[in-house]
Amino acid sequence: MADVARLAGVSSQTVSRVSTGHPGVLESTRREVLNAMQQLGYRPNSAARALKRGEFRTIGVILFTLATTGNSRTVEAIAAHAAREGYAITLIPVAVPTQDEVLGAFTRLGELAVDGIIVIMEVHLLDAADLRLPPGVPVVVVDSDAGDRYPVVDTDQADGARQAVRHLLELGHRTVWHVTGPDESFSSARRAQAWRAVLDEAGRAAPPCEHGDWSAGSGYRAGLRLAGLADCTAIFVANDQMALGVLRALHEAGRRVPEDVSVVGFDDIPDAGSYMPPLTTVRQDWAEVGRRCVQGLLEQINRHTVEPGTVLVPTTLIPRASTAPPASTAPPAGSAPGTSS
Amino acid sequence: MADVARLAGVSSQTVSRVSTGHPGVLESTRREVLNAMQQLGYRPNSAARALKRGEFRTIGVILFTLATTGNSRTVEAIAAHAAREGYAITLIPVAVPTQDEVLGAFTRLGELAVDGIIVIMEVHLLDAADLRLPPGVPVVVVDSDAGDRYPVVDTDQADGARQAVRHLLELGHRTVWHVTGPDESFSSARRAQAWRAVLDEAGRAAPPCEHGDWSAGSGYRAGLRLAGLADCTAIFVANDQMALGVLRALHEAGRRVPEDVSVVGFDDIPDAGSYMPPLTTVRQDWAEVGRRCVQGLLEQINRHTVEPGTVLVPTTLIPRASTAPPASTAPPAGSAPGTSS
DNA sequence: TCGCGTGATGTTTACGCAAACATGACGCAC
DNA sequence: GTGCGTCATGTTTGCGTAAACATCACGCGA
Numbered sequence: 001m002a003d004v005a006r007l008a009g010v011s012s013q014t015v016s017r018v019s020t021g022h023p024g025v026l027e028s029t030r031r032e033v034l035n036a037m038q039q040l041g042y043r044p045n046s047a048a049r050a051l052k053r054g055e056f057r058t059i060g061v062i063l064f065t066l067a068t069t070g071n072s073r074t075v076e077a078i079a080a081h082a083a084r085e086g087y088a089i090t091l092i093p094v095a096v097p098t099q100d101e102v103l104g105a106f107t108r109l110g111e112l113a114v115d116g117i118i119v120i121m122e123v124h125l126l127d128a129a130d131l132r133l134p135p136g137v138p139v140v141v142v143d144s145d146a147g148d149r150y151p152v153v154d155t156d157q158a159d160g161a162r163q164a165v166r167h168l169l170e171l172g173h174r175t176v177w178h179v180t181g182p183d184e185s186f187s188s189a190r191r192a193q194a195w196r197a198v199l200d201e202a203g204r205a206a207p208p209c210e211h212g213d214w215s216a217g218s219g220y221r222a223g224l225r226l227a228g229l230a231d232c233t234a235i236f237v238a239n240d241q242m243a244l245g246v247l248r249a250l251h252e253a254g255r256r257v258p259e260d261v262s263v264v265g266f267d268d269i270p271d272a273g274s275y276m277p278p279l280t281t282v283r284q285d286w287a288e289v290g291r292r293c294v295q296g297l298l299e300q301i302n303r304h305t306v307e308p309g310t311v312l313v314p315t316t317l318i319p320r321a322s323t324a325p326p327a328s329t330a331p332p333a334g335s336a337p338g339t340s341s
Numbered sequence: 342m343a344d345v346a347r348l349a350g351v352s353s354q355t356v357s358r359v360s361t362g363h364p365g366v367l368e369s370t371r372r373e374v375l376n377a378m379q380q381l382g383y384r385p386n387s388a389a390r391a392l393k394r395g396e397f398r399t400i401g402v403i404l405f406t407l408a409t410t411g412n413s414r415t416v417e418a419i420a421a422h423a424a425r426e427g428y429a430i431t432l433i434p435v436a437v438p439t440q441d442e443v444l445g446a447f448t449r450l451g452e453l454a455v456d457g458i459i460v461i462m463e464v465h466l467l468d469a470a471d472l473r474l475p476p477g478v479p480v481v482v483v484d485s486d487a488g489d490r491y492p493v494v495d496t497d498q499a500d501g502a503r504q505a506v507r508h509l510l511e512l513g514h515r516t517v518w519h520v521t522g523p524d525e526s527f528s529s530a531r532r533a534q535a536w537r538a539v540l541d542e543a544g545r546a547a548p549p550c551e552h553g554d555w556s557a558g559s560g561y562r563a564g565l566r567l568a569g570l571a572d573c574t575a576i577f578v579a580n581d582q583m584a585l586g587v588l589r590a591l592h593e594a595g596r597r598v599p600e601d602v603s604v605v606g607f608d609d610i611p612d613a614g615s616y617m618p619p620l621t622t623v624r625q626d627w628a629e630v631g632r633r634c635v636q637g638l639l640e641q642i643n644r645h646t647v648e649p650g651t652v653l654v655p656t657t658l659i660p661r662a663s664t665a666p667p668a669s670t671a672p673p674a675g676s677a678p679g680t681s682s
Numbered sequence: 683t684c685g686c687g688t689g690a691t692g693t694t695t696a697c698g699c700a701a702a703c704a705t706g707a708c709g710c711a712c
Numbered sequence: 713g714t715g716c717g718t719c720a721t722g723t724t725t726g727c728g729t730a731a732a733c734a735t736c737a738c739g740c741g742a
Contacts, residue, residue: 013693020729047397047728048728049728051728051729053729066414066420067414073407075432089433092429111384198715244612248616267504273557276617353722354700355722357698357700358721364720370721388698389696389698389699393698394699618732
């Protein structure tokens with residue numbers, strides 16, 4: 001900076017004023033300085049800037065994996081919106097979801113140059129007694145039900161699951177089977193909970209759950225088990241990838257979809273419309289989740305206020321070809337088309 | 342820090358020594374200081390640290406999207422390996438791949454607190470005349486053929502494509518059709534190039550390409566066109582998602598896979614094994630790509646040397662159920678099992 | 683003509699930390 | 713007992729920037 005000042009024949013303070021865009025600099029001086037900057041390839045040192053200003057203009061994102069569509073989409077949206085506000089994103093992946101690992105990541109985050117943190121993580125890991133966020137650092141949590149202690153942003157998974165199960169019941173299915181995600185997952189728990197609630201409300205017996213781990217392979221195995229049950233005509237699968245596996249299992253078992261069995265997924269990943277048959281599923285708006293995260297975090301940063309509570313982003317049922325009225329039941333009036341061969 | 346020093350009854354320098362883990366501190370003093378840190382909730386200020394040390398211990402990653410499996414996996418691996426070396430990852434997504442946007446991102450990166458940059462991006466965008474990386478900042482490029490100017494890490498896509506096409510020829514197919522990725526993509530171009538080269542070598546005529554955009558939908562449309570060609574018995578699709586669409590198109594057109602048509606994909610995304618039928622495809626080792634990126638970048642950072650050149654990570658053909666000898670041709674000796682009905 | 687306001691620019695200082703160097707206590711060899 | 717090396721710790725300094733304050737030139741009204 002001193003070099004630039006010398007070359008431009010001004011003081012370093014004027015250089016600073018130009019580089020931060022402050023007013024009160026003569027247009028001619030300004031051009032002179034910009035010129036000198038170009039010539040010397042000057043780029044402001046962000047460490048010094050951060051030290052002086054006391055802020056980093058950076059948001060930390062801590063998560064387990066980018067491998068799920070939801071996480072990577074959310075992160076992408078977070079990064080895009082943060083960039084728009086002049087914030088950068090620092091990514092802290094935690095490889096294995098053990099408590100120690102999470103703690104480690106937070107320690108690092110604590111030392112990291114961030115003004116706020118977005119946690120994309122199941123809440124029970126935050127519950128671990130001595131896992132404390134660096135005090136004074138604004139936090140927003142995704143995929144958690146810690147709404148009483150932190151600001152939480154999430155898609156309305158319960159409502160999505162409700163829509164899915166109701167859709168199947170309205171088609172005339174007597175009851176709906178369910179393939180869950182992994183036990184530790186709160187998303188999975190919430191979807192299962194809503195599934196059970198709708199069946200209860202409708203006075204239908206809830207069959208036992210099949211348990212998966214979000215992967216297509218686990219869906220396939222669950223699907224094989226369900227394919228053996230003659231009275232299983234409708235399955236709500238907790239995500240699209242497992243639904244892919246279920247579709248294959250049903251196909252191999254000779255049960256047609258949707259003629260014999262209807263299947264609904266969750267997520268609406270880009271491929272879901274190309275499954276065989278195209279999958280009826282529940283769309284999650286991850287872009288909106290990311291946007292709300294950034295918005296909530298920046299509010300905390302700028303206003304120095306924290307307001308715990310949960311923001312729910314709506315979900316939408318996307319009807320495609322994998323659901324139809326059951327073959328043996330007269331479809332109720334105004335039902336979906338049955339494309340039985 | 343001064344407060345901690347006062348509370349512990351030592352100088353601030355001793356606090357610094359403890360917090361950086363430097364030797365030469367009496368165990369008793371050390372404990373005293375750690376105690377004081379705990380009590381006061383002291384966390385070192387990374388901006389000041391970076392300013393003093395002249396390094397940020399941060400790597401910038403610039404990319405277009407996290408939505409592709411390859412990119413998110415690569416980023417995840419980069420983050421994991423970087424963390425192991427004590428580096429954080431700063432993510433700079435560029436929403437739209439126009440030249441201006443890219444420039445903008447680099448400007449931001451230039452001002453950003455990074456010691457090096459990993460570019461996950463097609464090379465022709467780097468070629469743009471006045472797109473210059475901040476001088477003096479180490480760079481590694483992925484998904485590009487700029488090996489003459491930058492260190493490049495990539496999977497051996499040409500070899501993967503070769504394996505795929507040879508596999509189909511060895512099964513006895515007369516020739517192999519091809520569904521490409523988008524025109525601007527160098528990955529796509531390299532795969533198409535290798536496809537053509539193998540056919541040339543084998544003295545087979547290369548049929549006209551179908552063009553897709555990586556999405557399952559585009560694969561479906563291409564598949565419908567190919568399904569109409571009676572002599573099309575083998576298709577090499579440039580990625581798994583498009584292959585999913587091709588499978589659906591063939592299915593709808595009544596052409597069985599693999600009995601009537603063999604299909605090979607590229608990527609080996611986690612779902613590929615659950616397609617109907619499970620997809621023969623080419624596996625890319627993105628984790629290894631990420632590892633090599635970090636390794637190469639840290640070498641540059643630490644040794645202050647740049648060695649342009651391309652590191653190729655091997656690809657592997659994963660044979661599954663979507664390929665078989667053509668029905669009308671006597672399979673050559675030692676071929677794969679044909680499960681024709 | 684003088685004083686004072688205004689706007690452009692310069693000077694000083696501190697942000698928090700960690701190298702570099704300084705100090706001081708102790709022990710051991712001669 | 714003197715000298716010197718070793719180890720633990722303290723003191724000084726400066727990293728690059730920007731806020732706060734200081735200065736200076738100029739113009740305009742009384």
